[in-house]
Amino acid sequence: MARLSLLIRCQACGHEFDTGIRMDRRNFARATFASNYHTCPRCGRRGTYHKEDFRVQEEGSPNSPGAGRGEQ
Numbered sequence: 001m002a003r004l005s006l007l008i009r010c011q012a013c014g015h016e017f018d019t020g021i022r023m024d025r026r027n028f029a030r031a032t033f034a035s036n037y038h039t040c041p042r043c044g045r046r047g048t049y050h051k052e053d054f055r056v057q058e059e060g061s062p063n064s065p066g067a068g069r070g071e072q
């Protein structure tokens, strides 16, 4: 099963960055992500993010247009 990279968009500056979290699609579907703190590498803003804030991207397929989009 392909592993997913979890990305989020900074609440302050809108910069999208990789959270470093890796998991497969099944685990992502089960995960709750009640509250996760992430710090934006661009502006340094630390924010709390929830599951709906994550964008998932399949690892190893960076050239697939739209990979992971619209699968909420």
Ligand SMILES: [Zn+2]
Residues within 6 Å of the ligand: 010, 011, 012, 013, 014, 015, 040, 041, 042, 043, 044, 045
């Ligand atoms: Zn930021």
